[in-house]
Amino acid sequence: MGEPPSESFLKKYCREYKEFWAERFPFTDIYSRFISREEPLPPWSESDVNEFVASDPVHGSTLKTAREATNIALAGGAIGAISTAGFAWKYSRSLHGAGLSFVAGAVFGWTFGQEIANHWYQLYRLDTMTAQVKFMEWWENKCQRRS
Numbered sequence: 615m616g617e618p619p620s621e622s623f624l625k626k627y628c629r630e631y632k633e634f635w636a637e638r639f640p641f642t643d644i645y646s647r648f649i650s651r652e653e654p655l656p657p658w659s660e661s662d663v664n665e666f667v668a669s670d671p672v673h674g675s676t677l678k679t680a681r682e683a684t685n686i687a688l689a690g691g692a693i694g695a696i697s698t699a700g701f702a703w704k705y706s707r708s709l710h711g712a713g714l715s716f717v718a719g720a721v722f723g724w725t726f727g728q729e730i731a732n733h734w735y736q737l738y739r740l741d742t743m744t745a746q747v748k749f750m751e752w753w754e755n756k757c758q759r760r761s
Contacts, residue, residue, distance in 0.1 A: 641743060648750045658753055666749050676745035683731035687724050694723015 621629075636643060648655065663681065667674035698719025703712040732738060 644743065644747055645750075648754070655750070655754060656757055662753065662756075663749070666752050670748065670752070673745040673748040676740045676742055677749050679735050679740065680737065680742040680745060683728070683735050683737055686731035686734070687727040690727020690730065691720045691724035694726065695720035698722075 663677065667678050695716045696719070699712045699716035702708070702715035706712070
């Protein structure tokens with residue numbers, strides 16, 4: 615007779631599903647060693663980031679540019695949240711409507727701000743993920759040397 619399958623259909627499907635999405639979102643594998651630590655990395659300050667920028671001319675400038683782009687996205691999120699919630703409150707006087715508009719406006723404003731920053735700083739030409747990973751590795755090594 616035939617051999618029983620080594621893996622059930624459901625387990626095989628789940629494994630293939632995870633592999634499929636892992637190929638499309640590689641940041642889960644790249645950042646997992648920093649996120650899934652037994653002891654988390656200590657928080658860093660702006661002076662630590664500036665020290666990294668000064669020590670690594672290639673990845674440091676990319677990280678600095680990405681952080682500046684995040685500030686634009688944050689401003690876009692704040693503008694979007696406040697303006698949409700304000701319009702919703704002005705025309706409906708509904709607290710839950712204004713709250714939902716606040717959340718949706720924050721998401722849309724953040725996205726729009728990130729796109730503006732992406733084109734303004736030409737982030738599509740830079741490898742920001744590598745710069746962030748290099749910073750995390752640098753910070754991990756620096757914290758290990760302190761200990």
